[in-house]
Amino acid sequence: MSANVVRLICPNLKCRKILSVPDTARGKKVRCRGCGMRVQIPHPKEAAPVAPAAAPPPDEEAGA
Numbered sequence: 861m862s863a864n865v866v867r868l869i870c871p872n873l874k875c876r877k878i879l880s881v882p883d884t885a886r887g888k889k890v891r892c893r894g895c896g897m898r899v900q901i902p903h904p905k906e907a908a909p910v911a912p913a914a915a916p917p918p919d920e921e922a923g924a
Contacts, residue, residue, distance in 0.1 A: 864882070864883035865880050865881070865882060865883065866880070866881050866882070866883055866885065866886065866901055867879065867880050868899070868901070868902075870892040870894060870895060870897060870899060871897070871899060872892065872894075872895045872897045874895065875892060875894045875895035875897065877892060877893070877894035877895070879892060879899065881901055885901045886901050886902065886903050886904060887900075887901065887902075887903050888900075888901055889901070
């Protein structure tokens with residue numbers, strides 16, 4: 861059994877059951893056992909690229 865589990869809430873407002881599906885189900889549709897609604901399991905979010913830190917402004921006194 862996979863240690864990675866995706867947990868999400870059924871989007872049906874009358875159901876709202878917590879769905880636990882294996883990580884391998886990402887990108888697929890599963891059926892909620894509570895109401896039968898088909899739910900798309902989202903792909904993992906990609907890590908946002910980290911912007912390089914801005915260089916500090918040059919000292920004005922260094923040139924004098």
